[in-house]
Structure formats: C-alpha cells, structure tokens
Amino acid sequence: MINRLLLKKSIAESRLLLIACATAIYAFCWTRVWIASQFSMVQFQTVLEQFRDYERFSPVPFEQLFTYTGRVALTFDEPIVVGSVSLWAIARGSDCISGEIGRGTMEMLLAQPVSRLQVLWSQTFVTLGGVAILAMASWLGTYSGIMTNSVEEPVVRSWTIPWLQIEIPNLLAEKEVRRIPLRQEIDPGHLVPAAVNLFALGVFLAGLTTLFSAMDRYRWRTIGLIAMVYVTQMIMKIVALASDQLAWLNRYTFFTAYEPERFVSIAMNSPESTWSFLLRDASGAWTELGPMGYNSLLIGMGLVAYLAATLIFQRRDLPAPL
Amino acid sequence: MFIDLRGLTKRYGTFAALQDCTLTIERGEVFGLLGPNGAGKTTLLRLLLGYLSPTSGQASIDGLDCHRRSVEVRRRTSYLPGEVRLFGSMRGRKVLKFFAEIRPGGDFRRSLDLADRLELDLSRRVAFMSTGMRQKLALVATLAADTPLMILDEPTANLDPTVRGIVAQLVTESQQRGHTVLFSSHVLSEVEDVCDRVAFLRDGQLAHLQVMHDLKRRHRIRARLAGPWYPPPDPLEKELVVQRDADGRISIETSGEMAPVLQWLSTMNLLEMNVQPVGLRALYDLVHDLGHG
Numbered sequence: 001m002i003n004r005l006l007l008k009k010s011i012a013e014s015r016l017l018l019i020a021c022a023t024a025i026y027a028f029c030w031t032r033v034w035i036a037s038q039f040s041m042v043q044f045q046t047v048l049e050q051f052r053d054y055e056r057f058s059p060v061p062f063e064q065l066f067t068y069t070g071r072v073a074l075t076f077d078e079p080i081v082v083g084s085v086s087l088w089a090i091a092r093g094s095d096c097i098s099g100e101i102g103r104g105t106m107e108m109l110l111a112q113p114v115s116r117l118q119v120l121w122s123q124t125f126v127t128l129g130g131v132a133i134l135a136m137a138s139w140l141g142t143y144s145g146i147m148t149n150s151v152e153e154p155v156v157r158s159w160t161i162p163w164l165q166i167e168i169p170n171l172l173a174e175k176e177v178r179r180i181p182l183r184q185e186i187d188p189g190h191l192v193p194a195a196v197n198l199f200a201l202g203v204f205l206a207g208l209t210t211l212f213s214a215m216d217r218y219r220w221r222t223i224g225l226i227a228m229v230y231v232t233q234m235i236m237k238i239v240a241l242a243s244d245q246l247a248w249l250n251r252y253t254f255f256t257a258y259e260p261e262r263f264v265s266i267a268m269n270s271p272e273s274t275w276s277f278l279l280r281d282a283s284g285a286w287t288e289l290g291p292m293g294y295n296s297l298l299i300g301m302g303l304v305a306y307l308a309a310t311l312i313f314q315r316r317d318l319p320a321p322l
Numbered sequence: 323m324f325i326d327l328r329g330l331t332k333r334y335g336t337f338a339a340l341q342d343c344t345l346t347i348e349r350g351e352v353f354g355l356l357g358p359n360g361a362g363k364t365t366l367l368r369l370l371l372g373y374l375s376p377t378s379g380q381a382s383i384d385g386l387d388c389h390r391r392s393v394e395v396r397r398r399t400s401y402l403p404g405e406v407r408l409f410g411s412m413r414g415r416k417v418l419k420f421f422a423e424i425r426p427g428g429d430f431r432r433s434l435d436l437a438d439r440l441e442l443d444l445s446r447r448v449a450f451m452s453t454g455m456r457q458k459l460a461l462v463a464t465l466a467a468d469t470p471l472m473i474l475d476e477p478t479a480n481l482d483p484t485v486r487g488i489v490a491q492l493v494t495e496s497q498q499r500g501h502t503v504l505f506s507s508h509v510l511s512e513v514e515d516v517c518d519r520v521a522f523l524r525d526g527q528l529a530h531l532q533v534m535h536d537l538k539r540r541h542r543i544r545a546r547l548a549g550p551w552y553p554p555p556d557p558l559e560k561e562l563v564v565q566r567d568a569d570g571r572i573s574i575e576t577s578g579e580m581a582p583v584l585q586w587l588s589t590m591n592l593l594e595m596n597v598q599p600v601g602l603r604a605l606y607d608l609v610h611d612l613g614h615g
Contacts, residue, residue, distance in 0.1 A: 003424070005420060005423055005424045009409070009420065012411070012412075013409075013411065103407055103410075104403075104405055104406075104407025105407050105408065105409055107373075107403045107405070107407065108403065108406070108407065108421075108460070108463075110371070110373065110396075111371065111396065111399075111400070111401035111403070111464075112396065112421065112424045112425055113393050113394075113396045113397035113424075113425060113426065114396075114424065115392075115393050315375075317373065317374045317375060318368070318374065320364060320368065321403075
C-alpha cells in the first residue's frame with residue numbers, strides 16, 4: 001500500500017512546510033507558557049473577572065482558568081497552534097490528488113507501475129505522520145515552557161495567635177514575592193489529552209481535504225472548498241455558544257469535538273476519566289462523550305473520509321493536464 | 323497480437339471521444355496514430371494506460387486488460403505524455419534516478435547514457451529548465467525504461483531537428499530490440515520515417531489503417547498529353563486510378579510496380595511528366611477530406 005520511493009518524494013516535497021509549522025508551534029507554545037508565567041494568578045484573576053458575563057464562550061469554567069494548568073491549556077486553542085495544524089493538514093491533503101493532477105505530475109507518476117492506492121496512501125502516511133509530529137511539537141513546546149519558566153507569587157506573612165492557632169495576615173509586613181518553578185504548579189502529563197485532541201483534529205481535517213482533493217482537478221478549488229467548510233463550522237460553533245435557541249448547532253460542527261481545555265480539566269479533576277470514551281454521572285449512567293470519545297469521533301470521521309477518497313480516486317477518470 | 327482493442331468506446335455524456343475502435347498491433351511493430359486535434363488519439367492512449375475507464379469495449383496489452391490490470395500493463399509500458407510535467411523541485415539527475423528506481427529492472431546507467439546522447443544538463447532543477455530541456459528529460463526517462471511497449475505522445479514537440487533525428491533513431495533501435503512502439507505525432511514526415519503502420523483517427527473513429535510499405539509503393543503521375551490517348555493494357559488497368567480532363571491533362575495513381583506503367587506511358591506523346599510518391603500528406607488530406615488535389 002505504501003511505496004518507499006513515493007514516500008521519499010512526498011517527504012522531500014513537504015519537509016520545509018513541516019519544519020516551519022513544527023518550529024512555529026514549538027516556539028509559540030514555549031512563548032505562550034512564558035507569557036502565562038509573567039502574570040501572577042492574582043493579576044490574571046482580576047482581569048478575567050471583568051469578563052464573567054462572557055463565561056459561556058469559555059470552553060471551561062473560569063475557575064479552571066484560575067489554575068496554571070488551565071491557563072497553559074489555553075495554548076492549544078490559540079490560532080497559531082490550531083492554524084498551523086490546519087495549514088499542514090489542508091496543504092498536504094489538497095496536494096495529494098488535485099494538486100498532482102493540477103500540476104500535471106500525476107500523469108508521469110501513474111505512467112509508472114504504481115497503483116493509485118500507493119500514490120494516495122504514501123502521501124497520507126506522510127500527512128498523518130506530520131500531524132503527529134505537530135501535535136508532539138505542541139506538547140514539547142509547553143513541556144519545555146513549564147520546565148524552564150517560573151512564576152512570581154506574593155508571599156503572605158501572617159501572625160499566629162498562640163494557643164488559638166489562628167493565623168491572621170500581617171498587613172504591616174513588607175510585600176515580598178517568591179519565584180515558584182512552573183513544574184511545581186503544572187503536571188505536563190495533564191496536557192497530553194490536549195495534544196492528542198489536536199492530533200485528532202489534524203487527522204479529520206487532512207481526511208476531509210483529501211476527500212475533496214480526490215473529487216477535484218484543481219488544488220485552489222479544493223482549498224477554497226475546505227476553507228468554506230472550516231469557516232462555516234467555526235461560525236456554527238460561535239453561534240451555538242452565543243444563543244441558547246441555536247445551541248443545537250453544536251452537534252453539527254466538528255469544533256465541538258475539539259475541546260483541549262476541557263480534556264485537560266478532566267485530566268486534572270477526574271484523572272480516571274482522562275482516556276474515557278464516555279463520561280458517567282454518579283449513578284453510572286453515561287452523560288456525554290469523554291475525551292477519547294471525541295477524539296475517536298474526529299479520527300473516525302477522518303479515516304472514513306480517507307476511505308471515501310480512496311474509493312473515488314480508484315474509480316475516477318484521470319483528466320489530462322490543462 | 324500484442325495490443326488488442328475491441329469496440330473501444332469512451333463517451334462523455336453525448337460526446338464520443340472515441341467510438342467503436344477495433345485494432346490490433348503486433349509485437350515489434352512501430353505503429354503511428356494520426357489525426358487532427360480532438361480526433362481521439364490521446365483518449366486512446368489514456369485508455370490503454372488505465373487513466374480512463376472505457377464506456378464500452380475493451381483494450382488489452384500482452385493479454386492484460388488495460389483497465390482492470392492497469393499496474394501490470396504499466397509494468398510492461400513506458401509512456402511519454404503529450405504535455406510533459408515533471409517534479410519542479412527535483413534536479414534532472416534526481417528525476418532520472420526516481421524513474422529508474424520506481425520501475426522494477428530500471429537502469430539508471432542507461433538513463434545517464436541517453437541523457438548524454440541527447441546532451442542534457444542534469445544538474446539543473448526542472449523548474450529552471452526550458453520547455454525543450456524538460457521534454458528531453460521526460461524522453462530520457464521514458465526511453466530508458468526499456469519496456470516491451472513504448473507509448474510516445476508527440477515525443478518530438480519542442481525539440482530541435484537534431485534531437486528529433488536522434489529520437490527517430492532511438493525508436494528504430496527499440497524496434498530492433500523487439501519492442502513495440504505506439505507513436506502519436508502531427509509531424510507526418512517523422513511518422514512516415516519510423517512507422518510500419520498508421521491509423522488515422524477522425525472524430526473519435528478509426529477512419530483508415532495504412533501499411534506504410536504499401537504507401538511507399540504508391541505514386542502519383544501528372545502529365546500533359548500532346549497526342550492520342552491509349553488506355554492502359556488489361557493487367558495494368560486494375561492497379562491504376564486515371565483521371566483525364568479536356569485539356570489533355572492526366573493524373574494517374576498507381577499502387578504497384580512503376581516499370582510497366584512507365585512502359586505504357588512511353589507509347590504516348592507526353593509534353594511534360596511529374597512522378598511523386600503519394601506520401602502521408604496526401605493520404606492525410608484524403609482521409610480528412612481536405613483534398614488539396
């Protein structure tokens with residue numbers, strides 16, 4: 001199913017984009033953690049409280065964001081991280097078939113004794129490998145940020161009332177701050193579900209783009225089509241969050257399955273559900289999909305799209321280059 | 323037979339790009355495909371390579387169905403497309419290495435020898451090559467494959483006359499090694515030089531099949547009569563197509579030996595006489611109703 005030479009060719013063609021995206025993600029994630037470390041929790045909390053009315057737009061309750069883990073988890077929802085993974089998935093997915101046909105190189109490629117399946121899956125292997133590398137880069141970026149940065153926290157001096165053992169703040173004491181390494185505040189393992197969720201999003205986008213690519217002969221049209229779907233789905237998500245009447249739209253946008261902060265929150269607060277497919281209430285009845293449920297949904301839809309792309313590409317006529 | 327087409331048809335809606343094409347090509351033959359743009363030549367070649375699925379009929383190469391067993395067919399076939407597009411970021415040498423390695427039994431050394439013969443600079447990236455250089459590079463990649471069947475769609479487009487000569491020579495060498503060559507071109511002289519048989523396509527249909535050896539025996543004689551007209555003797559009459567006009571101008575087409583014809587003509591008083599081989603040009607015009615006289 002995979003041809004070594006086609007694999008080599010695909011890696012050679014895509015390595016610059018992969019290196020650029022991975023570097024951008026790694027550097028941004030490190031920087032994002034560094035920025036988070038520059039504001040003390042008290043300052044951040046004060047700022048965020050101003051936006052309490054808009055909490056419904058937050059994927060997790062504000063209380064989760066008042067933890068360092070919660071603040072760092074927001075990194076996985078930043079446009080640079082999501083954008084870089086989307087860029088890679090769309091660029092490689094669209095190049096796979098309509099890109100090769102549009103450039104006219106598919107003609108020479110399929111003049112060789114290689115099957116269409118080999119052409120498609122050799123490229124897919126590189127695309128999905130790239131998505132995994134980018135997801136790993138995001139986690140490594142946050143991990144190195146956590147390991148190399150520290151936060152300033154005010155030291156609260158207090159008096160202890162003898163015999164009663166009651167502590168009261170010493171308001172007269174000179175204000176002091178101390179630096180606490182972030183690794184003492186954040187367990188990098190809690191961020192793994194967010195990176196896995198990013199990987200699942202990449203697989204879905206790459207699969208959907210490849211499906212459009214398999215039906216088309218122009219790469220620009222494939223990219224236009226997937227961009228339209230992407231923007232429409234994003235608008236649906238925003239509208240669903242903004243209006244209770246339109247909350248049902250949530251069920252029809254793939255962004256519902258991309259909730260890295262929520263999965264980090266589950267890893268922090270209910271570690272036993274970190275890799276659950278279903279979340280259950282106290283009585284044991286399932287209430288909603290768990291992190292792995294959403295990830296499986298994204299990866300599953302991506303693989304179904306790949307399967308459909310394979311069937312279409314196997315059966316379609318190959319148009320002559322224009 | 324090596325290539326067998328039976329009622330091969332490709333339709334796009336109501337438009338028939340190729341219609342009911344039945345044809346066989348023997349192993350070791352150099353077979354030409356002629357026809358104006360849109361006649362169905364490239365469609366036929368793309369059906370052979372499995373790029374297109376036939377609407378009806380079937381095509382096979384070496385007994386293998388071209389659509390169902392496309393990979394095995396392409397293992398026996400090397401193809402030069404009419405519109406050559408190669409991987410822009412690769413250097414010439416790397417392109418040849420890629421094509422030599424991807425094909426079982428591919429020979430990179432042979433590719434380099436051919437590139438040398440065509441004076442091709444392999445150090446340049448494809449993106450910075452001229453159209454002619456890219457054509458040469460694709461030609462080298464195709465000819466180096468050394469497969470039992472070579473399909474060449476407009477192989478000499480964008481090439482200078484010297485390289486065209488070398489290409490014709492390479493095709494002849496392939497034939498001498500027992501390979502079959504399917505050659506599509508608009509350059510009639512090239513087809514005339516290298517092909518054993520030629521198929522004329524018109525509006526997606528096989529309009530005429532010509533054995534080149536027979537065509538080379540056909541001549542057209544134009545003369546002006548100054549004296550009386552003597553009809554050709556009985557056995558010769560069947561081989562001739564004679565046209566006469568009131569001014570005494572005669573036009574004779576012959577498909578047999580020239581000696582008895584000239585002997586018959588010598589019995590008449592002719593003012594001027596011109597003898598020409600019929601050639602593909604005349605046949606092409608005839609098949610496509612262009613009739614230049």
